[in-house]
Amino acid sequence: MTPSHPVDPDEPPGAGRGRLGRPLGPIISNCPAEHRAWLELVREAYLESGLTMTVLSLRVHMARSKISELMSGRRYPHWELLKAIAAELRLPAGPLYRLWRHAAPEIRRKSPAWSAETAATVAVQYSPPVHHKGFRELTKDGYDFYAGVFLPDPTRAAAVEEAYDQLWLSWAKALSSPDIRRHGWGVLRASVMSRAAHDNNGPHFLHTAFDTLALRDLSGPEHAQAASEQLAETQDLFRAMGRLPAPQLDVIVLRSLGGMNEEQVSDLLGVPLAAVRSDQRHATRFLDSVLCPPPDTGGTLS
Template sequence: MTSFYPVDPDEPPGPPGRGRLGRPLGPIVAQCPAEHRAWLELVRQAYLESGLTMTVLSRRVHMARSKISELMSGRKYPRWELLATIAAEVRLPAGPLYRLWRQAAPEIRRKSRAWSAETAATVAVQHSPPLHHTGFRDLTESGYGFYASVFLPGPARAAAVEETYDQLWLAWAKALSSPDIRRHGWGVLRTSVMSRTPHIDNCHHFLHTAFDTLALHNLSGLEHAQAASEQLAETQDLLRAMSRLPAPQLDVIVLRFLGGMTEDEVSDLLGVPLAAVRSDERHAIRFLDSVLCPPPDTEGTPS
Protein backbone atom coordinates (compact mmCIF):
# COMPACT_ATOMS: atom_id res chain seq x y z
CA MET A 1 0.00 0.00 0.00
CA THR A 2 1.30 3.42 -0.95
CA SER A 3 1.69 5.87 1.93
CA PHE A 4 0.39 9.42 1.70
CA TYR A 5 2.76 10.53 4.45
CA PRO A 6 6.39 9.73 5.23
CA VAL A 7 6.55 6.64 7.43
CA ASP A 8 9.12 6.18 10.16
CA PRO A 9 11.34 3.10 10.41
CA ASP A 10 10.11 -0.04 12.10
CA GLU A 11 10.22 -0.45 15.84
CA PRO A 12 8.88 -3.32 17.95
CA PRO A 13 5.76 -2.70 20.04
CA GLY A 14 6.37 -1.58 23.58
CA PRO A 15 4.58 -2.81 26.68
CA PRO A 16 1.39 -0.93 27.64
CA GLY A 17 1.49 1.63 30.43
CA ARG A 18 4.78 2.44 32.12
CA GLY A 19 7.99 1.38 30.54
CA ARG A 20 6.73 1.60 26.96
CA LEU A 21 9.21 2.60 24.28
CA GLY A 22 9.07 5.91 22.48
CA ARG A 23 8.11 9.39 23.53
CA PRO A 24 5.08 9.86 25.80
CA LEU A 25 2.01 11.57 24.42
CA GLY A 26 1.93 15.31 24.83
CA PRO A 27 -1.09 16.96 26.48
CA ILE A 28 -4.26 17.93 24.66
CA VAL A 29 -4.12 21.61 23.75
CA ALA A 30 -6.10 23.95 25.97
CA GLN A 31 -8.19 25.32 23.11
CA CYS A 32 -9.54 21.88 22.16
CA PRO A 33 -13.38 22.15 22.44
CA ALA A 34 -15.25 19.91 24.88
CA GLU A 35 -16.98 17.79 22.22
CA HIS A 36 -13.67 17.18 20.44
CA ARG A 37 -11.95 16.36 23.72
CA ALA A 38 -14.73 13.90 24.64
CA TRP A 39 -13.75 11.38 21.98
CA LEU A 40 -10.08 12.32 21.77
CA GLU A 41 -9.40 11.33 25.39
CA LEU A 42 -10.87 7.90 24.71
CA VAL A 43 -8.71 7.44 21.60
CA ARG A 44 -5.60 8.45 23.53
CA GLN A 45 -6.43 6.05 26.36
CA ALA A 46 -6.99 3.20 23.91
CA TYR A 47 -3.63 3.93 22.28
CA LEU A 48 -1.84 3.91 25.65
CA GLU A 49 -3.47 0.59 26.56
CA SER A 50 -2.70 -0.98 23.17
CA GLY A 51 1.03 -1.31 23.82
CA LEU A 52 1.79 0.24 20.43
CA THR A 53 4.51 2.82 20.08
CA MET A 54 4.09 5.88 17.90
CA THR A 55 6.54 4.42 15.40
CA VAL A 56 4.67 1.14 15.06
CA LEU A 57 1.35 2.94 14.78
CA SER A 58 2.88 5.23 12.14
CA ARG A 59 3.90 2.22 10.07
CA ARG A 60 0.57 0.47 10.39
CA VAL A 61 -1.62 3.44 9.47
CA HIS A 62 0.82 4.87 6.92
CA MET A 63 0.99 8.24 8.60
CA ALA A 64 3.97 10.19 9.92
CA ARG A 65 4.42 10.36 13.67
CA SER A 66 4.10 14.15 13.54
CA LYS A 67 0.65 13.80 11.96
CA ILE A 68 -0.44 11.28 14.60
CA SER A 69 0.88 13.53 17.37
CA GLU A 70 -1.05 16.42 15.89
CA LEU A 71 -4.22 14.35 15.88
CA MET A 72 -3.64 13.12 19.44
CA SER A 73 -3.06 16.66 20.72
CA GLY A 74 -6.30 18.05 19.30
CA ARG A 75 -4.53 20.79 17.37
CA LYS A 76 -6.48 19.99 14.21
CA TYR A 77 -9.70 18.13 13.57
CA PRO A 78 -8.94 14.93 11.61
CA ARG A 79 -10.69 13.50 8.61
CA TRP A 80 -12.77 10.47 9.51
CA GLU A 81 -10.79 8.13 7.28
CA LEU A 82 -7.61 8.87 9.24
CA LEU A 83 -9.29 8.55 12.63
CA ALA A 84 -10.99 5.30 11.60
CA THR A 85 -7.65 3.80 10.62
CA ILE A 86 -6.14 4.60 14.01
CA ALA A 87 -9.28 3.40 15.81
CA ALA A 88 -9.00 0.03 14.10
CA GLU A 89 -5.40 -0.38 15.27
CA VAL A 90 -6.23 0.45 18.89
CA ARG A 91 -9.42 -1.67 18.78
CA LEU A 92 -12.07 0.99 19.24
CA PRO A 93 -15.54 0.28 17.77
CA ALA A 94 -16.14 2.51 14.76
CA GLY A 95 -19.87 3.11 15.26
CA PRO A 96 -19.90 5.15 18.49
CA LEU A 97 -16.61 6.86 17.62
CA TYR A 98 -18.01 7.98 14.28
CA ARG A 99 -21.09 9.48 15.95
CA LEU A 100 -18.95 11.38 18.46
CA TRP A 101 -16.62 12.57 15.69
CA ARG A 102 -19.53 13.68 13.49
CA GLN A 103 -21.26 15.45 16.37
CA ALA A 104 -18.16 17.50 17.15
CA ALA A 105 -17.13 18.24 13.57
CA PRO A 106 -19.67 20.99 12.73
CA GLU A 107 -18.54 22.97 15.78
CA ILE A 108 -14.93 23.01 14.64
CA ARG A 109 -14.70 23.03 10.88
CA ARG A 110 -16.40 25.11 8.24
CA LYS A 111 -17.71 22.41 6.03
CA SER A 112 -16.82 22.95 2.40
CA ARG A 113 -18.52 21.00 -0.36
CA ALA A 114 -15.60 18.60 -0.44
CA TRP A 115 -15.79 18.10 3.34
CA SER A 116 -19.55 17.55 3.20
CA ALA A 117 -19.23 15.10 0.32
CA GLU A 118 -16.48 13.19 2.09
CA THR A 119 -18.50 13.01 5.31
CA ALA A 120 -21.69 11.99 3.53
CA ALA A 121 -19.86 9.28 1.60
CA THR A 122 -18.30 7.86 4.77
CA VAL A 123 -20.27 5.04 6.32
CA ALA A 124 -19.18 3.92 9.77
CA VAL A 125 -19.11 0.21 10.43
CA GLN A 126 -22.12 -0.53 12.59
CA HIS A 127 -21.70 -2.92 15.48
CA SER A 128 -24.14 -3.88 18.17
CA PRO A 129 -23.13 -2.59 21.61
CA PRO A 130 -22.23 -5.14 24.30
CA LEU A 131 -25.25 -6.83 25.84
CA HIS A 132 -24.52 -5.39 29.28
CA HIS A 133 -24.28 -1.91 27.73
CA THR A 134 -27.77 -2.32 26.25
CA GLY A 135 -29.12 -3.46 29.61
CA PHE A 136 -27.46 -0.54 31.39
CA ARG A 137 -28.99 1.88 28.91
CA ASP A 138 -32.45 0.40 29.39
CA LEU A 139 -32.17 0.94 33.14
CA THR A 140 -30.78 4.47 33.08
CA GLU A 141 -31.98 6.22 29.92
CA SER A 142 -35.17 7.63 31.41
CA GLY A 143 -33.35 9.16 34.38
CA TYR A 144 -30.48 10.42 32.23
CA GLY A 145 -32.92 12.00 29.78
CA PHE A 146 -34.82 13.80 32.53
CA TYR A 147 -31.67 15.15 34.17
CA ALA A 148 -30.39 16.47 30.83
CA SER A 149 -33.81 18.05 30.12
CA VAL A 150 -33.57 20.17 33.28
CA PHE A 151 -30.48 21.95 31.96
CA LEU A 152 -30.73 21.72 28.18
CA PRO A 153 -33.27 22.26 25.39
CA GLY A 154 -34.31 19.36 23.16
CA PRO A 155 -31.48 18.94 20.59
CA ALA A 156 -28.72 19.57 23.11
CA ARG A 157 -30.37 17.23 25.62
CA ALA A 158 -30.53 14.38 23.11
CA ALA A 159 -26.92 15.02 22.04
CA ALA A 160 -25.69 14.89 25.65
CA VAL A 161 -27.43 11.59 26.36
CA GLU A 162 -26.26 9.97 23.11
CA GLU A 163 -22.71 11.17 23.73
CA THR A 164 -22.82 9.60 27.19
CA TYR A 165 -23.73 6.14 25.93
CA ASP A 166 -21.26 6.32 23.04
CA GLN A 167 -18.44 7.29 25.41
CA LEU A 168 -19.39 4.46 27.74
CA TRP A 169 -19.40 2.03 24.80
CA LEU A 170 -15.95 3.11 23.68
CA ALA A 171 -14.56 2.53 27.17
CA TRP A 172 -16.92 -0.22 28.30
CA ALA A 173 -14.17 -2.36 29.84
CA LYS A 174 -13.17 0.59 32.03
CA ALA A 175 -16.81 1.14 33.02
CA LEU A 176 -17.21 -2.51 34.01
CA SER A 177 -14.01 -2.44 36.08
CA SER A 178 -15.05 0.70 37.98
CA PRO A 179 -16.14 0.28 41.64
CA ASP A 180 -19.75 1.02 40.64
CA ILE A 181 -20.80 1.23 37.00
CA ARG A 182 -23.82 3.36 37.90
CA ARG A 183 -21.64 5.99 39.56
CA HIS A 184 -19.19 5.84 36.66
CA GLY A 185 -21.98 6.30 34.12
CA TRP A 186 -23.47 9.21 36.04
CA GLY A 187 -20.12 10.98 36.03
CA VAL A 188 -19.92 10.65 32.24
CA LEU A 189 -23.47 11.96 31.83
CA ARG A 190 -22.96 14.89 34.18
CA THR A 191 -19.79 15.96 32.38
CA SER A 192 -21.58 15.79 29.02
CA VAL A 193 -24.57 17.79 30.29
CA MET A 194 -22.56 20.47 32.09
CA SER A 195 -20.24 21.00 29.11
CA ARG A 196 -23.32 22.16 27.19
CA THR A 197 -25.07 24.05 29.99
CA PRO A 198 -25.15 27.87 29.89
CA HIS A 199 -23.53 29.45 32.92
CA ILE A 200 -24.31 32.69 34.70
CA ASP A 201 -23.30 34.37 37.95
CA ASN A 202 -19.87 32.92 38.67
CA CYS A 203 -20.41 29.83 36.51
CA HIS A 204 -23.56 28.76 38.33
CA HIS A 205 -25.66 26.36 36.32
CA PHE A 206 -28.73 27.90 34.79
CA LEU A 207 -31.57 25.37 34.97
CA HIS A 208 -32.98 26.20 31.54
CA THR A 209 -35.98 23.92 31.19
CA ALA A 210 -36.63 23.71 34.92
CA PHE A 211 -37.62 27.36 35.03
CA ASP A 212 -40.23 26.90 32.31
CA THR A 213 -41.61 23.78 33.99
CA LEU A 214 -41.81 25.24 37.50
CA ALA A 215 -43.14 28.58 36.29
CA LEU A 216 -45.97 26.99 34.33
CA HIS A 217 -46.85 24.72 37.25
CA ASN A 218 -46.78 27.47 39.84
CA LEU A 219 -48.67 29.98 37.72
CA SER A 220 -51.57 27.64 36.98
CA GLY A 221 -54.65 29.01 38.68
CA LEU A 222 -53.19 32.44 39.41
CA GLU A 223 -55.56 35.05 38.07
CA HIS A 224 -53.92 38.30 39.12
CA ALA A 225 -50.89 39.78 37.39
CA GLN A 226 -49.25 40.80 40.66
CA ALA A 227 -49.53 37.29 42.12
CA ALA A 228 -48.16 35.81 38.90
CA SER A 229 -45.24 38.23 38.92
CA GLU A 230 -44.41 37.41 42.54
CA GLN A 231 -44.59 33.68 41.82
CA LEU A 232 -42.19 34.05 38.87
CA ALA A 233 -39.75 35.95 41.08
CA GLU A 234 -39.92 33.22 43.72
CA THR A 235 -39.27 30.55 41.09
CA GLN A 236 -36.25 32.45 39.82
CA ASP A 237 -34.94 32.84 43.37
CA LEU A 238 -35.34 29.12 44.02
CA LEU A 239 -33.48 28.05 40.88
CA ARG A 240 -30.78 30.64 41.47
CA ALA A 241 -30.27 29.25 44.96
CA MET A 242 -30.25 25.67 43.65
CA SER A 243 -27.54 26.59 41.16
CA ARG A 244 -25.23 27.36 44.09
CA LEU A 245 -25.48 23.85 45.54
CA PRO A 246 -22.48 21.48 45.33
CA ALA A 247 -22.80 18.93 42.53
CA PRO A 248 -24.01 15.93 44.63
CA GLN A 249 -26.62 18.02 46.43
CA LEU A 250 -27.83 19.66 43.23
CA ASP A 251 -28.24 16.29 41.53
CA VAL A 252 -30.25 14.86 44.41
CA ILE A 253 -32.53 17.91 44.61
CA VAL A 254 -33.10 17.93 40.84
CA LEU A 255 -34.01 14.24 40.76
CA ARG A 256 -36.05 14.26 43.97
CA PHE A 257 -38.03 17.48 43.69
CA LEU A 258 -38.08 18.28 39.99
CA GLY A 259 -38.13 14.66 38.83
CA GLY A 260 -40.32 13.27 41.59
CA MET A 261 -38.03 10.27 42.14
CA THR A 262 -37.96 8.36 45.42
CA GLU A 263 -34.82 8.16 47.55
CA ASP A 264 -34.30 4.56 46.45
CA GLU A 265 -34.63 5.48 42.78
CA VAL A 266 -32.09 8.30 43.15
CA SER A 267 -29.70 5.97 44.97
CA ASP A 268 -29.96 3.39 42.18
CA LEU A 269 -29.50 5.93 39.38
CA LEU A 270 -26.51 7.70 40.95
CA GLY A 271 -24.88 4.57 42.33
CA VAL A 272 -24.49 6.05 45.81
CA PRO A 273 -25.69 4.71 49.18
CA LEU A 274 -29.17 5.63 50.36
CA ALA A 275 -27.64 7.33 53.38
CA ALA A 276 -25.64 9.63 51.08
CA VAL A 277 -28.81 10.61 49.20
CA ARG A 278 -30.57 11.47 52.44
CA SER A 279 -27.58 13.42 53.72
CA ASP A 280 -27.22 15.42 50.48
CA GLU A 281 -30.95 16.17 50.48
CA ARG A 282 -30.90 17.30 54.10
CA HIS A 283 -27.91 19.62 53.61
CA ALA A 284 -29.36 21.02 50.38
CA ILE A 285 -32.71 21.83 51.98
CA ARG A 286 -30.97 23.48 54.92
CA PHE A 287 -28.96 25.67 52.54
CA LEU A 288 -31.96 26.58 50.41
CA ASP A 289 -33.94 27.52 53.52
CA SER A 290 -31.10 29.74 54.71
CA VAL A 291 -31.02 31.57 51.38
CA LEU A 292 -34.73 31.81 50.65
CA CYS A 293 -36.01 32.21 54.22
CA PRO A 294 -33.23 33.91 56.17
CA PRO A 295 -33.87 34.59 59.87
CA PRO A 296 -35.10 38.11 60.65
CA ASP A 297 -32.45 40.68 61.38
CA THR A 298 -32.68 41.39 65.09
CA GLU A 299 -29.81 43.87 65.20
CA GLY A 300 -30.94 47.12 66.79
CA THR A 301 -34.14 45.60 68.18
CA PRO A 302 -34.75 46.85 71.73
CA SER A 303 -34.53 44.16 74.37
Protein backbone atom coordinates in the same frame (compact mmCIF):
# COMPACT_ATOMS: atom_id res chain seq x y z
CA MET B 1 12.58 -14.63 15.28
CA THR B 2 10.74 -11.78 13.56
CA PRO B 3 9.18 -9.34 16.04
CA SER B 4 5.36 -9.38 16.20
CA HIS B 5 5.19 -5.61 15.72
CA PRO B 6 7.43 -2.95 14.15
CA VAL B 7 10.47 -2.02 16.17
CA ASP B 8 10.42 1.50 17.55
CA PRO B 9 13.82 3.20 17.00
CA ASP B 10 13.05 5.46 19.98
CA GLU B 11 12.65 2.41 22.22
CA PRO B 12 15.80 0.98 23.81
CA PRO B 13 16.47 -2.76 23.54
CA GLY B 14 14.57 -4.78 26.09
CA ALA B 15 11.94 -2.13 26.73
CA GLY B 16 8.53 -3.59 27.38
CA ARG B 17 5.13 -2.63 26.03
CA GLY B 18 4.57 -0.52 29.13
CA ARG B 19 6.94 2.14 27.77
CA LEU B 20 4.93 5.04 26.33
CA GLY B 21 7.75 6.88 24.55
CA ARG B 22 7.49 10.65 24.40
CA PRO B 23 4.57 11.89 26.51
CA LEU B 24 1.52 13.29 24.78
CA GLY B 25 1.12 17.02 24.80
CA PRO B 26 -2.08 18.52 26.23
CA ILE B 27 -5.28 18.97 24.24
CA ILE B 28 -5.53 22.52 22.91
CA SER B 29 -7.59 24.81 25.11
CA ASN B 30 -10.10 25.76 22.41
CA CYS B 31 -10.91 22.19 21.39
CA PRO B 32 -14.75 21.99 21.19
CA ALA B 33 -16.55 19.81 23.75
CA GLU B 34 -17.94 17.51 21.02
CA HIS B 35 -14.40 16.94 19.73
CA ARG B 36 -13.09 16.24 23.23
CA ALA B 37 -15.87 13.68 23.75
CA TRP B 38 -14.07 11.14 21.58
CA LEU B 39 -10.52 12.53 21.61
CA GLU B 40 -9.98 12.03 25.35
CA LEU B 41 -11.05 8.40 25.07
CA VAL B 42 -8.75 7.78 22.08
CA ARG B 43 -5.84 9.34 23.99
CA GLU B 44 -6.60 7.20 27.01
CA ALA B 45 -6.71 4.04 24.87
CA TYR B 46 -3.38 5.00 23.27
CA LEU B 47 -1.70 5.50 26.65
CA GLU B 48 -3.04 2.17 27.93
CA SER B 49 -2.02 0.30 24.76
CA GLY B 50 1.71 0.47 25.46
CA LEU B 51 2.34 1.55 21.87
CA THR B 52 4.67 4.41 21.03
CA MET B 53 3.95 7.08 18.47
CA THR B 54 6.52 5.54 16.14
CA VAL B 55 4.92 2.11 16.20
CA LEU B 56 1.44 3.56 15.77
CA SER B 57 2.57 5.70 12.83
CA LEU B 58 4.11 2.66 11.12
CA ARG B 59 0.95 0.63 11.57
CA VAL B 60 -1.46 3.27 10.25
CA HIS B 61 0.99 4.63 7.64
CA MET B 62 0.90 8.20 8.86
CA ALA B 63 3.63 10.57 10.01
CA ARG B 64 4.13 10.87 13.76
CA SER B 65 3.72 14.65 13.55
CA LYS B 66 0.27 14.23 12.02
CA ILE B 67 -0.80 11.75 14.71
CA SER B 68 0.54 14.12 17.37
CA GLU B 69 -1.60 16.91 15.88
CA LEU B 70 -4.61 14.59 15.94
CA MET B 71 -4.00 13.63 19.57
CA SER B 72 -3.75 17.28 20.63
CA GLY B 73 -6.95 18.32 18.86
CA ARG B 74 -5.14 20.58 16.38
CA ARG B 75 -6.09 18.31 13.48
CA TYR B 76 -9.56 16.87 12.85
CA PRO B 77 -8.97 13.52 11.14
CA HIS B 78 -10.62 11.90 8.17
CA TRP B 79 -12.76 8.98 9.30
CA GLU B 80 -10.66 6.32 7.54
CA LEU B 81 -7.57 7.40 9.46
CA LEU B 82 -9.39 7.51 12.79
CA LYS B 83 -10.88 4.08 12.08
CA ALA B 84 -7.39 2.68 11.42
CA ILE B 85 -6.11 4.12 14.71
CA ALA B 86 -9.17 2.74 16.53
CA ALA B 87 -8.46 -0.72 15.14
CA GLU B 88 -4.88 -0.62 16.47
CA LEU B 89 -6.13 0.59 19.86
CA ARG B 90 -8.98 -1.97 19.87
CA LEU B 91 -11.71 0.64 20.14
CA PRO B 92 -15.18 -0.19 18.74
CA ALA B 93 -15.76 1.66 15.48
CA GLY B 94 -19.52 2.16 15.94
CA PRO B 95 -19.68 4.62 18.84
CA LEU B 96 -16.46 6.30 17.74
CA TYR B 97 -17.97 6.97 14.32
CA ARG B 98 -21.10 8.46 15.90
CA LEU B 99 -19.04 10.76 18.12
CA TRP B 100 -16.73 11.71 15.24
CA ARG B 101 -19.67 12.46 12.96
CA HIS B 102 -21.42 14.55 15.63
CA ALA B 103 -18.33 16.71 16.15
CA ALA B 104 -17.44 17.03 12.48
CA PRO B 105 -20.13 19.57 11.38
CA GLU B 106 -18.62 22.33 13.54
CA ILE B 107 -15.24 21.74 11.93
CA ARG B 108 -16.70 21.39 8.43
CA ARG B 109 -18.00 24.97 8.48
CA LYS B 110 -14.39 26.01 7.96
CA SER B 111 -13.83 23.49 5.17
CA PRO B 112 -16.68 22.69 2.73
CA ALA B 113 -14.74 19.68 1.48
CA TRP B 114 -15.74 17.88 4.68
CA SER B 115 -19.40 17.81 3.59
CA ALA B 116 -18.66 15.82 0.46
CA GLU B 117 -16.45 13.37 2.31
CA THR B 118 -18.94 12.74 5.10
CA ALA B 119 -21.82 12.36 2.65
CA ALA B 120 -19.81 9.70 0.83
CA THR B 121 -18.95 7.82 4.03
CA VAL B 122 -20.98 4.69 4.57
CA ALA B 123 -22.39 4.61 8.10
CA VAL B 124 -20.86 1.97 10.32
CA GLN B 125 -23.27 -0.84 11.13
CA TYR B 126 -23.02 -1.85 14.75
CA SER B 127 -24.87 -3.16 17.75
CA PRO B 128 -23.86 -2.33 21.34
CA PRO B 129 -23.08 -5.04 23.89
CA VAL B 130 -26.09 -6.65 25.55
CA HIS B 131 -25.14 -5.25 28.96
CA HIS B 132 -24.88 -1.77 27.46
CA LYS B 133 -28.39 -2.08 26.06
CA GLY B 134 -29.69 -3.16 29.47
CA PHE B 135 -27.90 -0.30 31.20
CA ARG B 136 -29.41 2.15 28.73
CA GLU B 137 -32.93 0.83 29.32
CA LEU B 138 -32.54 1.22 33.09
CA THR B 139 -31.11 4.74 33.00
CA LYS B 140 -32.55 6.45 29.90
CA ASP B 141 -35.57 8.11 31.56
CA GLY B 142 -33.48 9.50 34.41
CA TYR B 143 -30.73 10.70 32.08
CA ASP B 144 -33.25 12.37 29.77
CA PHE B 145 -34.93 14.19 32.66
CA TYR B 146 -31.66 15.44 34.18
CA ALA B 147 -30.38 16.69 30.83
CA GLY B 148 -33.71 18.41 30.18
CA VAL B 149 -33.38 20.43 33.40
CA PHE B 150 -30.37 22.25 31.93
CA LEU B 151 -30.60 21.84 28.15
CA PRO B 152 -33.25 22.38 25.46
CA ASP B 153 -33.86 19.94 22.64
CA PRO B 154 -32.05 18.94 20.46
CA THR B 155 -29.05 19.71 22.69
CA ARG B 156 -30.52 17.54 25.47
CA ALA B 157 -30.82 14.51 23.20
CA ALA B 158 -27.30 15.05 21.83
CA ALA B 159 -25.82 15.19 25.34
CA VAL B 160 -27.50 11.94 26.39
CA GLU B 161 -26.55 10.10 23.18
CA GLU B 162 -22.97 11.31 23.53
CA ALA B 163 -22.83 9.92 27.07
CA TYR B 164 -24.04 6.48 25.95
CA ASP B 165 -21.56 6.43 23.05
CA GLN B 166 -18.71 7.42 25.37
CA LEU B 167 -19.70 4.63 27.73
CA TRP B 168 -19.77 2.12 24.91
CA LEU B 169 -16.40 3.30 23.60
CA SER B 170 -14.88 2.60 27.04
CA TRP B 171 -17.27 -0.18 28.08
CA ALA B 172 -14.53 -2.41 29.51
CA LYS B 173 -13.49 0.42 31.83
CA ALA B 174 -17.11 1.00 32.81
CA LEU B 175 -17.58 -2.66 33.67
CA SER B 176 -14.41 -2.74 35.77
CA SER B 177 -15.37 0.38 37.75
CA PRO B 178 -16.50 -0.07 41.39
CA ASP B 179 -20.10 0.77 40.38
CA ILE B 180 -21.12 1.08 36.74
CA ARG B 181 -24.09 3.27 37.69
CA ARG B 182 -21.85 5.82 39.40
CA HIS B 183 -19.39 5.67 36.51
CA GLY B 184 -22.19 6.18 33.98
CA TRP B 185 -23.64 9.10 35.91
CA GLY B 186 -20.26 10.83 35.90
CA VAL B 187 -20.08 10.50 32.11
CA LEU B 188 -23.67 11.76 31.65
CA ARG B 189 -23.16 14.70 34.02
CA ALA B 190 -19.96 15.80 32.26
CA SER B 191 -21.72 15.65 28.89
CA VAL B 192 -24.61 17.78 30.16
CA MET B 193 -22.53 20.34 32.03
CA SER B 194 -20.16 20.83 29.09
CA ARG B 195 -23.17 22.17 27.15
CA ALA B 196 -25.07 23.99 29.92
CA ALA B 197 -24.75 27.74 30.33
CA HIS B 198 -22.92 28.78 33.52
CA ASP B 199 -22.30 31.91 35.54
CA ASN B 200 -20.72 32.63 38.91
CA ASN B 201 -23.66 30.90 40.64
CA GLY B 202 -23.21 27.65 38.70
CA PRO B 203 -25.22 26.08 35.88
CA HIS B 204 -28.33 27.72 34.48
CA PHE B 205 -31.60 25.85 34.81
CA LEU B 206 -34.01 25.60 31.90
CA HIS B 207 -36.78 27.57 33.59
CA THR B 208 -39.58 27.25 31.05
CA ALA B 209 -41.11 23.91 32.03
CA PHE B 210 -40.95 24.53 35.76
CA ASP B 211 -42.16 28.13 35.52
CA THR B 212 -45.10 27.00 33.41
CA LEU B 213 -45.96 24.30 35.94
CA ALA B 214 -45.73 26.69 38.85
CA LEU B 215 -47.77 29.40 37.10
CA ARG B 216 -50.44 27.32 35.38
CA ASP B 217 -53.11 28.26 37.96
CA LEU B 218 -52.09 31.92 38.04
CA SER B 219 -53.16 33.02 34.55
CA GLY B 220 -55.26 36.12 33.96
CA PRO B 221 -54.86 39.76 35.03
CA GLU B 222 -56.31 39.12 38.49
CA HIS B 223 -53.31 36.88 39.25
CA ALA B 224 -50.62 39.11 37.74
CA GLN B 225 -49.06 40.04 41.10
CA ALA B 226 -49.08 36.45 42.38
CA ALA B 227 -47.62 35.20 39.10
CA SER B 228 -44.83 37.76 39.24
CA GLU B 229 -43.99 36.79 42.82
CA GLN B 230 -44.05 33.09 41.97
CA LEU B 231 -41.71 33.62 39.01
CA ALA B 232 -39.29 35.63 41.17
CA GLU B 233 -39.32 32.89 43.83
CA THR B 234 -38.65 30.21 41.20
CA GLN B 235 -35.73 32.13 39.78
CA ASP B 236 -34.29 32.71 43.26
CA LEU B 237 -34.61 28.99 43.98
CA PHE B 238 -32.78 28.00 40.81
CA ARG B 239 -30.00 30.48 41.44
CA ALA B 240 -29.53 29.10 44.95
CA MET B 241 -29.63 25.49 43.69
CA GLY B 242 -26.91 26.31 41.16
CA ARG B 243 -24.56 27.08 44.06
CA LEU B 244 -24.87 23.58 45.55
CA PRO B 245 -21.97 21.11 45.30
CA ALA B 246 -22.46 18.60 42.47
CA PRO B 247 -23.70 15.62 44.57
CA GLN B 248 -26.21 17.77 46.47
CA LEU B 249 -27.38 19.49 43.29
CA ASP B 250 -28.01 16.17 41.54
CA VAL B 251 -29.94 14.73 44.45
CA ILE B 252 -32.12 17.81 44.92
CA VAL B 253 -32.85 18.02 41.16
CA LEU B 254 -33.91 14.39 40.97
CA ARG B 255 -35.84 14.44 44.25
CA SER B 256 -37.52 17.86 44.14
CA LEU B 257 -37.90 18.49 40.42
CA GLY B 258 -37.98 14.93 39.16
CA GLY B 259 -40.20 13.53 41.90
CA MET B 260 -38.00 10.45 42.39
CA ASN B 261 -37.95 8.69 45.73
CA GLU B 262 -34.73 8.04 47.63
CA GLU B 263 -34.36 4.48 46.33
CA GLN B 264 -34.76 5.58 42.70
CA VAL B 265 -32.15 8.31 43.12
CA SER B 266 -29.77 5.86 44.79
CA ASP B 267 -30.17 3.38 41.93
CA LEU B 268 -29.67 6.01 39.22
CA LEU B 269 -26.61 7.64 40.79
CA GLY B 270 -25.07 4.43 42.12
CA VAL B 271 -24.61 5.82 45.64
CA PRO B 272 -25.84 4.45 48.98
CA LEU B 273 -29.19 5.52 50.39
CA ALA B 274 -27.39 7.13 53.31
CA ALA B 275 -25.47 9.37 50.90
CA VAL B 276 -28.69 10.41 49.14
CA ARG B 277 -30.32 11.31 52.46
CA SER B 278 -27.24 13.18 53.65
CA ASP B 279 -26.94 15.17 50.42
CA GLN B 280 -30.62 16.06 50.48
CA ARG B 281 -30.45 17.14 54.12
CA HIS B 282 -27.43 19.38 53.54
CA ALA B 283 -28.88 20.80 50.33
CA THR B 284 -32.21 21.60 51.98
CA ARG B 285 -30.45 23.25 54.91
CA PHE B 286 -28.40 25.43 52.56
CA LEU B 287 -31.41 26.43 50.44
CA ASP B 288 -33.39 27.33 53.54
CA SER B 289 -30.54 29.50 54.81
CA VAL B 290 -30.36 31.37 51.49
CA LEU B 291 -34.07 31.70 50.70
CA CYS B 292 -35.43 32.01 54.25
CA PRO B 293 -32.69 33.63 56.35
CA PRO B 294 -33.44 34.24 60.03
CA PRO B 295 -34.75 37.75 60.79
CA ASP B 296 -32.22 40.38 61.77
CA THR B 297 -33.05 41.48 65.33
CA GLY B 298 -31.02 44.64 64.84
CA GLY B 299 -29.45 44.42 68.26
CA THR B 300 -27.34 42.31 70.59
CA LEU B 301 -28.18 40.38 73.69
CA SER B 302 -26.92 41.81 76.91
